[in-house]
Amino acid sequence: MSVRLPDSALERLRNAKRVAVMTGAGISAESGIPTFRDAQTGLWAKYDPADLATPEAFQRDPKLVWRWYQWRRELVGRAAPNAGHSALAALERRLGDRFRLITQNVDGLHARAGSERVLPLHGDITRDKCFDHGHPMQSSPEDEQPPACPECGSLARPGVVWFGESLPEETLLEAIEWSRTADVFLSVGTSSVVQPAASLAHEALRNQALLIEVNLADTPLSGQALILRGAAGEVLPRLVEQLDEDG
Numbered sequence: 001m002s003v004r005l006p007d008s009a010l011e012r013l014r015n016a017k018r019v020a021v022m023t024g025a026g027i028s029a030e031s032g033i034p035t036f037r038d039a040q041t042g043l044w045a046k047y048d049p050a051d052l053a054t055p056e057a058f059q060r061d062p063k064l065v066w067r068w069y070q071w072r073r074e075l076v077g078r079a080a081p082n083a084g085h086s087a088l089a090a091l092e093r094r095l096g097d098r099f100r101l102i103t104q105n106v107d108g109l110h111a112r113a114g115s116e117r118v119l120p121l122h123g124d125i126t127r128d129k130c131f132d133h134g135h136p137m138q139s140s141p142e143d144e145q146p147p148a149c150p151e152c153g154s155l156a157r158p159g160v161v162w163f164g165e166s167l168p169e170e171t172l173l174e175a176i177e178w179s180r181t182a183d184v185f186l187s188v189g190t191s192s193v194v195q196p197a198a199s200l201a202h203e204a205l206r207n208q209a210l211l212i213e214v215n216l217a218d219t220p221l222s223g224q225a226l227i228l229r230g231a232a233g234e235v236l237p238r239l240v241e242q243l244d245e246d247g
């Protein structure tokens with residue numbers, strides 16, 4: 001069943017002065033990267049990601065948290081962008097500077113699919129920095145435990161935003177500005193639970209933006225959104241085709 005945008009929505013998208021897209025873990029699911037809500041597999045099945053992705057967890061057991069990130073990095077390294085990522089890169093090429101891609105994902109797949117206008121709210125899992133001062137570091141996949149910072153001796157941690165940590169200020173401010181001024185806000189593959197990312201769609205709604213949600217399931221946003229129910233890897237290419245069909 002192909003999910004189509006109604007003509008009225010298509011017109012708003014085509015004539016939009018600003019389109020903001022928000023993506024979550026769901027857009028990377030078809031690339032084989034488990035979402036936060038999916039049960040984790042194997043050794044990690046007994047852990048809740050939200051308990052591991054915190055500074056407290058790292059301080060309590062740096063080796064456990066480090067190994068979890070090494071496992072995820074290996075998954076990300078093996079993953080390839082899917083048709084959903086490519087469709088958003090195509091949409092960016094079509095809309096140019098009218099387009100901004102805000103992502104909660106840390107897997108770098110949007111950039112690998114060719115997206116350039118990306119705002120990574122939660123950092124980058126492939127980067128390291130030291131825990132105490134944020135000195136840039138470079139670990140290796142073989143590191144079974146976090147290496148010590150050559151500058152200050154504190155342990156390496158992944159360059160992501162953990163629960164309880166602030167988001168990068170400039171990136172967040174620009175994401176808020178785009179959400180507040182968007183004519184169309186496209187929310188893709190996110191459970192819309194994690195803050196402050198989940199508040200951005202509401203900023204767009206306050207600006208009377210058209211909110212379109214691409215998801216397999218309902219979320220707290222669904223009641224205020226035009227729902228395109230389906231997998232991002234199927235729905236997004238169709239949406240871009242529709243734009244090109246009659247446009």
Ligand code: BV8
Pocket residue numbers: 023024025026027029030035036037038050053104105106122160161162163164165166167188189190191192193194195196197214215216217219230231232233
């Ligand atoms: C902060 C990096 C404060 C790490 C991540 C206000 C109210 C309530 C709570 C809070 C609040 N403000 C702050 C909080 C606390 C907390 C929070 O939001 N908690 C939640 C649980 C309630 N927020 C924070 O701690 C944030 N920090 O606010 O700091 C502060 C202020 C001042 C000074 C100091 C501190 C930091 C949040 C960032 C956490 N880091 N990631 C890592 O990855 O290891 S969040 C992480 O989880 C991901 O990045 C992602 O954002 C999130 C998971 O969410 P989703 O992406 O939505 O993924 P999920 O699995 O949930 O859902 C997948 C969806 O896809 C589903 O809907 C599914 O149906 C759909 N789907 C699946 N397959 C497909 C699909 N859709 C389409 N196609 C498919 N094929």
